[in-house]
Amino acid sequence: MLSSKQEGILLTTGLNRDRRRILPITEIEHSAFCKTEDELPSKPLVEEFNVNIRWQQIPVEYLHLTADELDIRIGEARAKLGDEVIILGHHYQREEVIKYADLQGDSYLLSKYAASHSQSKYIVFCGVHFMAETARTLCSDSQQVILPNITAGCSMADMAPTEDVLDAWDDLKQILDEDESIVPITYMNSTAEIKALCGRNNGIVCTSSNAAAVMRWAFERGRRILFMPDQHLGRNTGIALGIGLDEMIVWNPFKPLGGHTPEEIRNSKIILWQGHCSVHTRFTVRQINSARERHPGINVIVHPECTMETVQAADINGSTETIIKSINESAPGSKWAVGTEISLVNRLAKNNPDKTIFCLDPVVCPCSTMYRIHPAYLSWVLDRLVEGEVVNEIKVSSETKKYANIALQRMLEVTSASN
Numbered sequence: 001m002l003s004s005k006q007e008g009i010l011l012t013t014g015l016n017r018d019r020r021r022i023l024p025i026t027e028i029e030h031s032a033f034c035k036t037e038d039e040l041p042s043k044p045l046v047e048e049f050n051v052n053i054r055w056q057q058i059p060v061e062y063l064h065l066t067a068d069e070l071d072i073r074i075g076e077a078r079a080k081l082g083d084e085v086i087i088l089g090h091h092y093q094r095e096e097v098i099k100y101a102d103l104q105g106d107s108y109l110l111s112k113y114a115a116s117h118s119q120s121k122y123i124v125f126c127g128v129h130f131m132a133e134t135a136r137t138l139c140s141d142s143q144q145v146i147l148p149n150i151t152a153g154c155s156m157a158d159m160a161p162t163e164d165v166l167d168a169w170d171d172l173k174q175i176l177d178e179d180e181s182i183v184p185i186t187y188m189n190s191t192a193e194i195k196a197l198c199g200r201n202n203g204i205v206c207t208s209s210n211a212a213a214v215m216r217w218a219f220e221r222g223r224r225i226l227f228m229p230d231q232h233l234g235r236n237t238g239i240a241l242g243i244g245l246d247e248m249i250v251w252n253p254f255k256p257l258g259g260h261t262p263e264e265i266r267n268s269k270i271i272l273w274q275g276h277c278s279v280h281t282r283f284t285v286r287q288i289n290s291a292r293e294r295h296p297g298i299n300v301i302v303h304p305e306c307t308m309e310t311v312q313a314a315d316i317n318g319s320t321e322t323i324i325k326s327i328n329e330s331a332p333g334s335k336w337a338v339g340t341e342i343s344l345v346n347r348l349a350k351n352n353p354d355k356t357i358f359c360l361d362p363v364v365c366p367c368s369t370m371y372r373i374h375p376a377y378l379s380w381v382l383d384r385l386v387e388g389e390v391v392n393e394i395k396v397s398s399e400t401k402k403y404a405n406i407a408l409q410r411m412l413e414v415t416s417a418s419n
């Protein structure tokens with residue numbers, strides 16, 4: 001039986017406009033996870049509960065298990081489950097979780113991998129809610145997708161709740177004439193329902209790797225774009241395509257017409273949803289200047305979810321895969337200041353001992369939503385599977401799945417055409 005908090009998370013995937021059911025992960029909760037480098041390694045779950053945020057309650061026996069005890073339990077459960085289960089780990093997962101992953105990657109790669117392994121009935125997704133939804137959307141009906149901690153949402157995805165986006169879409173359709181068409185694009189980091197809205201309305205999904213190609217595709221079909229939910233990825237991509245800042249507006253869902261006049265909306269080329277990543281917006285130009293002062297000749301590489309100022313001050317900006325590839329393939333002795341999630345930066349530093357690699361932000365702030373996946377949760381869901389019980393299953397309605405798949409399929413076609 002789910003608690004009302006857990007239901008709150010699950011019901012963000014249900015078609016309704018009841019705003020009370022949304023349970024956003026707030027900035028305050030994110031900052032609760034900021035710590036020193038020494039504090040980063042995992043502790044028994046009961047100690048991590050001291051961080052004053054929402055955790056999913058699980059049986060008390062899991063709360064006090066040490067890393068070694070969890071290792072034994074997870075190993076035994078996996079041995080019993082064999083090929084029936086796949087464990088997927090997003091790049092931003094903590095070390096103590098990623099070591100159990102059969103595949104490590106970004107959300108789309110992991111989802112495609114799960115879909116191509118139809119012999120595995122259970123997909124345990126060590127990531128966040130929208131990622132598990134994407135896997136659910138792509139996998140066959142004979143597979144079940146499990147999120148080990150149901151409170152592992154994503155603050156960015158939560159900033160575009162279905163009812164707010166539906167309201168905005170209705171407003172935009174009323175203001176814009178038929179010949180002033182608008183194409184909705186949603187970043188992968190959004191709920192299945194927002195992807196479905198795009199699928200239903202001649203729109204598309206993008207990733208941080210293909211956002212430029214997807215925007216070009218959209219401009220061939222419409223005069224303007226509604227880009228959700230990350231305003232920074234949308235703005236940085238628009239600038240890269242030569243679109244002026246005066247042609248982009250930010251849609252504030254808390255204001256009538258997003259805070260704009262009908263005329264401003266008609267004059268815009270890109271309408272950016274007012275959403276952001278609480279992790280990537282921490283990186284600043286001041287941090288970049290400081291890194292360059294301390295390490296002359298350093299390469300600064302950041303993710304395009306960072307602000308425009310940070311992206312423009314960096315030497316390179318690119319997706320998680322671009323960051324990994326650039327650093328792994330760089331010359332021995334090279335130096336890198338990196339603007340992305342700390343778990344990935346630390347892993348890159350560990351795997352490239354011949355290079356100097358550090359996070360731009362001197363304060364260690366892991367993605368708090370990813371960090372909610374503790375090995376104790378992984379152990380619990382695997383133990384339940386051994387007992388024949390599926391807990392924390394992520395579901396997407398067949399209607400939502402159908403239209404979300406259409407938007408994802410369009411993205412695939414654009415990506416293969418542009419390669």
Ligand code: SF4
Nearest residue numbers: 154155156277279367
């Ligand atoms: S890093 Fe940002 S976008 Fe990614 S899951 Fe965490 S909050 Fe969401």
